[in-house]
Amino acid sequence: MEDLLSIGEFAARSGLSAKVLRGYAAAGLLVPAAVDGRSGYRYYAPDQVRLARLILLLRRARVPLSEIAGFIRHPDPGTLRRWEDELDLEARNRRQALAEAGHHLGLAAACGLARHERDHQGDDAMTTQTAGSATHPGTARTTNQDALVISPPLFAVADGLGQSPGGETASRLALDTLSEAFTGAPTAEALAAAFRQASHAVWERADTDLALHGMGTTLTAVAVLQTGHQTRLAVASIGDSRAYLVQDGQLRQLTRDHSVVQGLIDAGQVTADQWRNHPDRSLLTRALGIAPVVEPDITLPEVTGNARLLLCTDGLTAQADHAEITAILSGPGDPGQAASDLIELANNNGGADNTAVIVIDL
Ligand code: MN
Numbered sequence: 001m002e003d004l005l006s007i008g009e010f011a012a013r014s015g016l017s018a019k020v021l022r023g024y025a026a027a028g029l030l031v032p033a034a035v036d037g038r039s040g041y042r043y044y045a046p047d048q049v050r051l052a053r054l055i056l057l058l059r060r061a062r063v064p065l066s067e068i069a070g071f072i073r074h075p076d077p078g079t080l081r082r083w084e085d086e087l088d089l090e091a092r093n094r095r096q097a098l099a100e101a102g103h104h105l106g107l108a109a110a111c112g113l114a115r116h117e118r119d120h121q122g123d124d125a126m127t128t129q130t131a132g133s134a135t136h137p138g139t140a141r142t143t144n145q146d147a148l149v150i151s152p153p154l155f156a157v158a159d160g161l162g163q164s165p166g167g168e169t170a171s172r173l174a175l176d177t178l179s180e181a182f183t184g185a186p187t188a189e190a191l192a193a194a195f196r197q198a199s200h201a202v203w204e205r206a207d208t209d210l211a212l213h214g215m216g217t218t219l220t221a222v223a224v225l226q227t228g229h230q231t232r233l234a235v236a237s238i239g240d241s242r243a244y245l246v247q248d249g250q251l252r253q254l255t256r257d258h259s260v261v262q263g264l265i266d267a268g269q270v271t272a273d274q275w276r277n278h279p280d281r282s283l284l285t286r287a288l289g290i291a292p293v294v295e296p297d298i299t300l301p302e303v304t305g306n307a308r309l310l311l312c313t314d315g316l317t318a319q320a321d322h323a324e325i326t327a328i329l330s331g332p333g334d335p336g337q338a339a340s341d342l343i344e345l346a347n348n349n350g351g352a353d354n355t356a357v358i359v360i361d362l
Pocket residue numbers: 159313314315353354
């Protein structure tokens with residue numbers, strides 16, 4: 001016990017209060033080296049001061065306690081970069097919201113936006129992707145409410161909801177608004193802002209045109225932010241159209257469905273195999289058009305080396321499993337060939353729904 005520090009001494013050396021130290025111990029982050037079985041007094045080892053200071057720094061960066069534990073076990077520069085990216089994204093989102101609030105009030109918030117655009121003029125992306133796409137109404141339907149846009153560095157698919165002509169109007173309007181709004185330097189924050197505009201456009205049109213009342217759409221987009229040694233992507237999604245990455249024969253899903261069944265899968269009530277036949281499979285918990293502005297999920301996956309990206313609507317994922325999709329994407333065909341092979345796969349497996357796919361080689 002001689003080398004150990006009392007909690008008071010340790011608090012003084014580490015700059016953390018005894019109360020905070022008890023909280024960290026409870027979270028399993030910084031466990032006392034010894035606890036007196038009789039008095040309950042906690043003792044820390046002198047070499048724990050370094051760890052305490054590291055945790056303090058990460059907390060000052062507002063990293064959640066739950067993420068700090070894993071980082072300390074496996075510190076890696078990729079995690080630090082991800083936190084930085086998330087910080088940038090949050091700051092930009094908040095700045096954008098302030099600018100929009102100012103705009104609503106007729107105040108001079110434009111200077112804030114202008115500054116922020118200037119900050120990112122250096123982010124010019126090289127667009128060296130090759131892409132192919134295909135869309136098909138399927139074997140059971142006559143109209144195609146799925147749509148897609150290829151406008152490098154932006155790629156997106158949308159699956160319209162609601163009776164014709166609502167569904168096809170919603171998906172087209174969402175994609176047109178998205179690609180028009182996504183101009184300037186490609187950043188994750190620009191993608192989020194363009195999503196908000198697209199979602200507002202769909203809601204406004206559904207709200208004002210009686211024939212289109214109740215229409216909505218999914219929207220899933222990838223913006224290639226930077227290529228070269230390390231490809232940086234921003235993936236944004238609302239609904240159940242998906243983005244996948246294939247690398248070395250491995251398929252990685254980059255999006256999470258906003259659906260009732262996804263909730264059941266998360267709760268362990270439906271297995272990943274059963275979801276395709278679930279009666280509530282098409283019930284979405286988020287879609288453009290259901291509210292004035294719908295927020296996308298945004299992720300910033302990192303890619304090293306050659307990889308292939310897939311964007312697709314549920315017309316593919318409800319008809320084909322991951323193994324079948326991976327086999328086609330890992331095959332020798334170019335992106336255009338892979339896209340039409342995927343449509344053929346969906347139709348051969350039933351083709352119950354419209355399908356839209358984009359395949360991009362990074
Ligand atoms: Mn669909």
